[in-house]
Amino acid sequence: MNMLIFIIAGLLVHCVFLASIFDIYFTSPLVHGMTPQRTPLPPPAKRLVLFVADGLRADTLYELDDNGTPQAPYLRNIIEYKGSWGVSHTHVPTESRPGHVALIAGFYEDVSAVAKGWKENPVEFDSVFNESKYTWSWGSPDILPMFAKGASGDHVYTYCYTAEKEDFGAQDATKLDTWVFDHVKNFFQAARSNQTLFSKVNEEKVVLFLHLLGIDTNGHAHRPNSREYKDNIRKVDEGINDIVSMLEDFYGNDGKTAFILTSDHGMTDWGSHGAGHPSETLTPLIAWGAGVNYPQKVTFQFFEDEFLKEWKLEKWKRLDVNQADIAPLMASLIGVPFPLNSVGILPLDYLNNSAHFKAESMFTNAVQILEQFKIKMTQKKETTLSFLFTPFHSQMLRRTDVTTLYCHHNLSSLCMHRLRLLSDTEQINILRKARSYIHQEKYHEAVSLCKTLISLALEGLSYYHTYDRLFLGISVVMGFVGWTSYVILLIVKTHTSLTRSTHDKASTVLLLYGFAAIGVLIAFFLLIQTCPWTYYIYCLLPVPVWYAVVKEFRVIQDLASLLLVFPLGQSIGFLVAGALGIEILVFSFFYRSTLTVGLIAFAGWPLITRLWAQAKVTTLCWTLLCLLLAMFPLMPVVGREPNISLVTVAGLVILLISSFFLACLCKSKNKYVPKKDLTILLFQMLSIALSTYVVNSTHSSLHHKQGLPVINQIISWTTLASSLFVPLLSPTFFFQRLLSILLSLMSPYLLLSTGYEALFPLVLSGLMFSWIYMEKEALQHYDDSLKPKLAVLNFSYTTDITQFRQLHLDDIRRSFFFVFFIVTAFFGTGNIASVNSFDPASIYCFLTVFNPFIMGSLLVWKIVIPFVLVSCAFEAVQVTTQLSSKSLFLIVLVISDLMALHFFFLVKDYGSWLDIGTSISHYVLVMVFTIFIMLLSGLAQLLTTKRIELWGRTKRHSM
Ligand SMILES: [Zn+2]
Ligand SMILES: [Zn+2]
Numbered sequence: 036m037n038m039l040i041f042i043i044a045g046l047l048v049h050c051v052f053l054a055s056i057f058d059i060y061f062t063s064p065l066v067h068g069m070t071p072q073r074t075p076l077p078p079p080a081k082r083l084v085l086f087v088a089d090g091l092r093a094d095t096l097y098e099l100d101d102n103g104t105p106q107a108p109y110l111r112n113i114i115e116y117k118g119s120w121g122v123s124h125t126h127v128p129t130e131s132r133p134g135h136v137a138l139i140a141g142f143y144e145d146v147s148a149v150a151k152g153w154k155e156n157p158v159e160f161d162s163v164f165n166e167s168k169y170t171w172s173w174g175s176p177d178i179l180p181m182f183a184k185g186a187s188g189d190h191v192y193t194y195c196y197t198a199e200k201e202d203f204g205a206q207d208a209t210k211l212d213t214w215v216f217d218h219v220k221n222f223f224q225a226a227r228s229n230q231t232l233f234s235k236v237n238e239e240k241v242v243l244f245l246h247l248l249g250i251d252t253n254g255h256a257h258r259p260n261s262r263e264y265k266d267n268i269r270k271v272d273e274g275i276n277d278i279v280s281m282l283e284d285f286y287g288n289d290g291k292t293a294f295i296l297t298s299d300h301g302m303t304d305w306g307s308h309g310a311g312h313p314s315e316t317l318t319p320l321i322a323w324g325a326g327v328n329y330p331q332k333v334t335f336q337f338f339e340d341e342f343l344k345e346w347k348l349e350k351w352k353r354l355d356v357n358q359a360d361i362a363p364l365m366a367s368l369i370g371v372p373f374p375l376n377s378v379g380i381l382p383l384d385y386l387n388n389s390a391h392f393k394a395e396s397m398f399t400n401a402v403q404i405l406e407q408f409k410i411k412m413t414q415k416k417e418t419t420l421s422f423l424f425t426p427f428h429s430q431m432l433r434r435t436d437v438t439t440l441y442c443h444h445n446l447s448s449l450c451m452h453r454l455r456l457l458s459d460t461e462q463i464n465i466l467r468k469a470r471s472y473i474h475q476e477k478y479h480e481a482v483s484l485c486k487t488l489i490s491l492a493l494e495g496l497s498y499y500h501t502y503d504r505l506f507l508g509i510s511v512v513m514g515f516v517g518w519t520s521y522v523i524l525l526i527v528k529t530h531t532s533l534t535r536s537t538h539d540k541a542s543t544v545l546l547l548y549g550f551a552a553i554g555v556l557i558a559f560f561l562l563i564q565t566c567p568w569t570y571y572i573y574c575l576l577p578v579p580v581w582y583a584v585v586k587e588f589r590v591i592q593d594l595a596s597l598l599l600v601f602p603l604g605q606s607i608g609f610l611v612a613g614a615l616g617i618e619i620l621v622f623s624f625f626y627r628s629t630l631t632v633g634l635i636a637f638a639g640w641p642l643i644t645r646l647w648a649q650a651k652v653t654t655l656c657w658t659l660l661c662l663l664l665a666m667f668p669l670m671p672v673v674g675r676e677p678n679i680s681l682v683t684v685a686g687l688v689i690l691l692i693s694s695f696f697l698a699c700l701c702k703s704k705n706k707y708v709p710k711k712d713l714t715i716l717l718f719q720m721l722s723i724a725l726s727t728y729v730v731n732s733t734h735s736s737l738h739h740k741q742g743l744p745v746i747n748q749i750i751s752w753t754t755l756a757s758s759l760f761v762p763l764l765s766p767t768f769f770f771q772r773l774l775s776i777l778l779s780l781m782s783p784y785l786l787l788s789t790g791y792e793a794l795f796p797l798v799l800s801g802l803m804f805s806w807i808y809m810e811k812e813a814l815q816h817y818d819d820s821l822k823p824k825l826a827v828l829n830f831s832y833t834t835d836i837t838q839f840r841q842l843h844l845d846d847i848r849r850s851f852f853f854v855f856f857i858v859t860a861f862f863g864t865g866n867i868a869s870v871n872s873f874d875p876a877s878i879y880c881f882l883t884v885f886n887p888f889i890m891g892s893l894l895v896w897k898i899v900i901p902f903v904l905v906s907c908a909f910e911a912v913q914v915t916t917q918l919s920s921k922s923l924f925l926i927v928l929v930i931s932d933l934m935a936l937h938f939f940f941l942v943k944d945y946g947s948w949l950d951i952g953t954s955i956s957h958y959v960l961v962m963v964f965t966i967f968i969m970l971l972s973g974l975a976q977l978l979t980t981k982r983i984e985l986w987g988r989t990k991r992h993s994m
Contacts, residue, residue, distance in 0.1 A: 041525075045928070046966070048518050051576055052511060052935065053962040056955065058569050059507045060942050064142065064376075064500055065160060066410045071372035072403040074396045078370025079326025079388055081291035082241040084282065085365065087138065088271055089131060089175070090251025090308060091298035093122050093317040095259055096268060097346040106265055107272035110296065110321055114351055115330060118294075118323025119385045121354035122342075123361060125300050129308045129315040131251070134299025134358065135178055139163050139244075141362030141377025163362055164191050166371040167242045169235055171222065173215045174246025194218055199884075208252035208263070209270045215245050216274040223285050237286075240369050245278070247271055251302070258306040259314075293324040293368045297361060313340075320356060326368045328387040356382045367396045373403045378496070380489055383482065394478035394485075398469055401485040401492070405462060408492040411499045418565050419502075427457060427495040457491050503570075508939075510573045515939065517580035519932045522925055524587045527594055530842045530922040543586060550582040609844075616851050617930065620858055621937045624957045627668040627862045633855060634665035646812055653808045660802040667795055667863045677789040677876055679734050685793035686727030689781055693720050696774060712771070715764050719778040722754055722761075726782040733880045734789075743883050751880045755783045755896075763983045769911060773804070776907055776978055780900045786880045787897040792864035796901050799860065803908035806852070810912045813845065842922050849916070850926035853909045857968070860901035861960075906968075906975035920972060928965050935961040 088096075096107055105111035114120045125134055126143045133144040140162040164170040164182045169190050172179045176195040183191040196214050226232045235241075250267045257263040275296065282292055298318040302308045308315045331352040336343070343349045356364075359379035366373045367381055381400045383393050416424055465488050472481035557574050598606060622629040638661035641647045647654040697716055729747045736744055758779045765775035777800050785793055878893045913920055938958040 048514065048576065048580070049962055049965065051572055052515060052939075053959065054569070055507065055511045055573055056939070056942055056958055058573070059504055059511065061955070062500070064496070066376070066407055066414065068410050069375045069403070069406040071161075071166070071375060072399045072406070073372040074367060074370065074392070074399045076392050076395050078239075078368060079291075079386075080293035080324065080368045080370075081239045081289075082236075082243065082286075083293045083295065083365055083369045084243045084245070084278070084324075085139075086245045086247065086271075086275055086294070086296040087135065087174075088247045088250050088268075088296065088298045089178075090248075090254045090300060090302045091268065091271075091319060092259055092301040092314055093319045094314070094342060094346070095264070096319045097342070097348060099347060100265075106268050109272045109276040113321055113323050114348065117329065118321055119328045119330065119354055120319070120321045120348075120351065121356060123297055123318045123320040123356050123358050125316045125318055125358045127309075127311040127316070129300035129310065131178060131299050132181065134318075135182075136160070136162075137358040138297065138299065138361050139182060139365075139374075141359045141374045141379040143359060143378070161375040163365045163371065163374055164242055164244070166240075166366065166374065167191075167369070168238045168240035170242040170244060171236075172244035172246065173218050173222075174244070175211070175248045178246050179244075194222075208249045208256065209267045210249070211252060212247045212249035212267065212271055212274060215247055216278060219243070219245060219278055220281055223281060226285075240371050242365075242369070243282075247274075250298075254302045255306050259302050259304060291325050293326055294322065295361065295365065296321045318358070320354075320361065322364070322385055326387055328385055352384075354382060354384045356385075363396075363400055373400060375403075376407065378404065378407075378493060380486070390478040391473070391476070394473050394481040397482045397485040398466075398473065401469070401488045402466065404489050404492045404496075405466075408457070408495045408499075409459075409462075411496055415499045415502050420564055423564075427498045429457065429491055429494055457495050462488075507570065507573055510577060511939065512936070513577040514573070514580055515932065515936045517577050517584055519929060519936070521580060521584050521587075522929050522932070524584065524590050524594075526842065526922065526925045526929070528587065528590050530919075530925070546582065546585055550578055550585075554578040613847075616855075617933050617937070620855065620930075621934055623668075623858055623862055624938075624960075625953075630668040630859050630862060631665040634661050634668075634859070637661045637852075637855075638665070641809070644813070646809065649815070650808070650812045653805060653812060656805040657802070657809050660798060660805055664798050664802055664859065664863070667791075667798070668859075670791060670864075677734075678791065679731055679789065681791045682730050682785055682788045682793040683727055685781075685788070685797055686723055686730075686785055688794075689723055689778070689797060690720060693723070693774070693778060709766075711764075712766055715761065715775070716778075719761060719775065719782075722757070722782045723778060723785070725750055726754055726785040729880055730785055730788070734876075737879055737883075743879065747880060748882070751786050754786060755881075758783045759978075760983070762978055763981050765982075767980060767982055769807075770804075772979055773800075773907060773911065777904065780903060784897060784900050787877050787893060789877050795864050796904055799856075799863070799901055800904050800908070803856070803904060806856075806908060807911045807915060810849065811915050814916050842918075842926075846916075846918060846923065847926055849912065849918070850923050851930060853905070853912075853923075854927055854930050856905045856908075857902060857964075860905050861898075863901065902967075902971055903974060903978070906971040907979055910972070910975045910979050924969070924972070927968055931961055931964045931968075934964075 096110065099105055125137065136142065136144045140160050142160070162182055164172075167190070169192070170182075171192045171194070172182070173194045176198055179193040179195050183193050196211065223236070226236050250264065250271065253261070253263045253267045279294065286292060297320045300308050301313075301315045301318055303310075303312055303314050332350055333352045334350075336349070336352060338353065338355075343353060357379065359377065360382050361379065362377050363373050363379045363381040364385055366377075367386065373379075381396055383397065386393055386396070412427065465484060469481045469484045469488070472478070472484065554575055557578070558571065561571055561574060619629055619633045623633070638658045641654040641657060693716065697713070697720075700713070700716070729750050733743060733747045736742065736747075761779045762772065762775045765771055777796070781796060784796055877897065878890050881893055882889060912918075913923065935958065938954070938961050942954045942958050
């Protein structure tokens with residue numbers, strides 16, 4: 036088969052597999068076409084003020100400091116004397132955008148929004164702001180526009196500062212908050228003299244939204260335990276106090292203003308957010324003012340966490356909510372319809388209102404959520420063949436629950452499972468019953484019935500949301516298995532001498548017709564169900580893939596007969612070793628320490644294969660370096676504890692190694708060493724020394740709050756720019772070129788390091804050097820005719836090798852080593868897949884102004900550097916062992932596809948949201964892995980074989 040066609044087909048298949056999880060697991064939960072639902076009773080408040088302190092942790096706000104004084108005295112006072120409080124539980128991803136959407140629109144943004152970068156509105160949604168008469172908002176340009184954009188009509192006004200203001204390096208971030216407070220005060224000052232504005236702000240259903248970004252910014256820059264973070268909380272507390280009294284004054288103490296303070300997400304101790312650690316998911320909620328309950332004293336309350344004691348708030352009733360519940364709470368306070376896509380349940384405990392009002396509000400809430408359920412069910416019913424349609428059947432309500440429900444509410448004596456089915460008539464029945472309870476003033480019963488209905492409807496919503504999952508999953512797995520078998524057959528057919536079969540024309544044609552018929556049948560089946568077009572791709576993809584597999588049935592036959600003659604114990608042993616290897620790779624995605632186990636096994640590899648007897652020194656180096664590298668996955672994730680002195684140590688060690696090499700180069704008299712080669716080496720050593728100095732000086736300068744010196748910034752950027760082309764100037768001899776690549780890449784890596792990770796590429800490349808030697812020994816061990824001499828091997832010869840040898844079983848091990856080292860490069864210093872490993876301190880040598888694009892690129896480069904080192908070493912292994920990169924690539928493809936299939940089953944959309952996020956990123960990572968390896972090997976080939984002549988032509992003694 037033509038290589039190009041194969042690559043294109045492979046890319047296509049993998050793109051489909053990759054996209055499939057977004058259709059199978061993560062589709063938008065939103066439906067459209069509901070009618071707005073509003074409580075018919077007059078609301079308690081005319082206006083609502085929403086303070087969102089971005090990145091404020093619940094415990095930092097509520098806890099008392101060492102002297103026993105509260106962090107936020109004004110808010111503490113409200114908890115104790117004026118309002119209600121609790122913890123609002125957010126969902127992962129704990130990022131600003133999904134947090135605000137949950138707060139203001141009442142639903143948890145699905146992961147399909149991730150793919151769209153959370154920037155624009157991926158889907159149209161309704162929000163409390165949209166339902167309000169007027170909303171004025173002040174704050175960050177990252178947050179405010181998304182609610183103004185989604186709103187219909189021109190009634191959501193935004194006032195943002197410029198993006199440049201969000202500098203978190205040296206400036207004082209509390210200014211972001213004082214900016215907001217000042218502008219609100221000025222706005223109301225202006226409203227006093229502006230008649231139209233005055234009448235507007237005096238309307239009913241008005242929302243004021245103050246987005247306070249200072250705390251988040253200070254948390255990222257100084258971590259939540261810092262003085263700066265806590266001072267910022269105090270500033271916000273004072274600001275809220277000012278705003279509240281200013282508003283009370285403006286509205287003449289009319290008692291018609293409700294206030295809510297919360298935050299979009301918390302923050303970890305090391306100043307990041309995004310994942311599901313309690314410090315990130317627990318946010319404060321304090322509400323007071325019109326319609327909000329006064330503090331409720333309790334003698335005992337139980338929560339699983341131990342916070343109440345720590346906060347000394349045991350006596351005041353803690354009312355916990357889910358973040359999306361805040362949206363219906365706000366809507367009910369000012370009497371606007373609940374946002375259409377809201378899945379929030381009105382937290383009644385927060386309301387200071389009549390039982391009638393509460394019952395009516397709960398009824399509205401139930402109807403609003405039920406509307407979504409009905410539309411979702413209709414959509415599914417319309418696109419499924421009627422005999423295949425399985426309606427929703429509640430798993431959560433047990434038989435006994437239903438029985439008590441029926442006895443208690445006296446609903447009807449008809450068959451019990453109708454409620455569990457939530458059929459149309461049953462919905463009407465329950466709603467009618469709830470309505471009649473309200474008429475009979477049995478409000479408590481009405482509320483409990485509505486709550487049951489809501490939980491049923493929410494369960495049903497998720498049931499229909501995941502309706503097609505099994506069917507699509509089977510299709511994709513079929514495709515996966517087919518593709519992997521095809522690649523295995525391809526390796527056996529073209530790169531080994533196992534089979535020599537030819538095709539049988541007649542049977543091939545028959546097969547083609549057979550598979551075409553199956554394809555038409557599947558397409559017809561999808562057509563009558565009016566499935567979306569993507570379903571055709573997932574279901575039809577396995578057809579050509581399996582056709583390609585079955586077409587090679589001769590190869591399968593040969594392979595099977597070969598396996599049968601093979602000793603059973605040996606083949607089982609081989610399979611077990613292979614499965615174990617794949618499992619270690621998969622597990623290392625969840626527990627980095629698995630890599631340690633793998634590396635220890637690697638250290639023992641020469642002992643098993645008796646290579647140690649052949650080359651004792653090389654084996655010793657290999658074993659030692661394996662064990663040394665095995666320590667890295669056991670260390671904590673990078674960035675938690677910055678330690679610049681370790682970076683200095685790494686710089687010094689590499690200087691030592693390179694000067695040793697320099698001395699060797701000068702001493703060797705029998706070889707002619709051009710002067711310019713020495714110059715380049717000296718230049719690279721200078722660059723390493725400079726980088727080490729710049730890291731130290733930058734961090735000490737930032738520590739003293741003197742900002743980033745311009746000269747350091749210039750040196751950093753020049754080093755980064757030169758790092759890719761300087762290796763191309765050095766000779767292409769194996770070790771000279773590899774050392775040159777290492778030296779060049781180490782300088783930017785040092786600049787991007789803040790701790791022990793600076794030592795990681797050093798140990799890794801040490802191991803890579805000994806790997807090259809080990810592979811040479813292994814080759815001699817198995818085949819005496821091949822005796823490459825490493826010292827004279829030259830990368831530029833690769834193209835001369837025309838006769839590649841056939842594949843051995845040992846080459847599978849080589850490819851596995853390569854994949855394993857790539858994974859080690861990935862998880863060696865931290866879980867790169869997690870958002871938490873982002874530490875802004877690591878890019879301080881380059882810039883201190885918040886710029887996600889540049890910061891992201893720099894971080895990606897830091898991650899890629901160890902990969903480049905591994906790939907270059909693998910390139911060297913390929914040259915020494917005379918393997919074609921094509922066949923090795925195919926083996927790597929099989930390994931990564933087996934891993935991907937594993938991760939496909941591990942993709943989760945339930946349980947803790949941390950698991951969901953990581954499960955997707957794992958799958959995506961493995962899928963992108965093959966593409967990534969292709970790119971890397973291209974880069975490695977370029978870095979190792981190309982040479983630029985700067986000083987005119989010199990005689991190439993190699994040619
Ligand atoms: Zn935020
Ligand atoms: Zn943040």
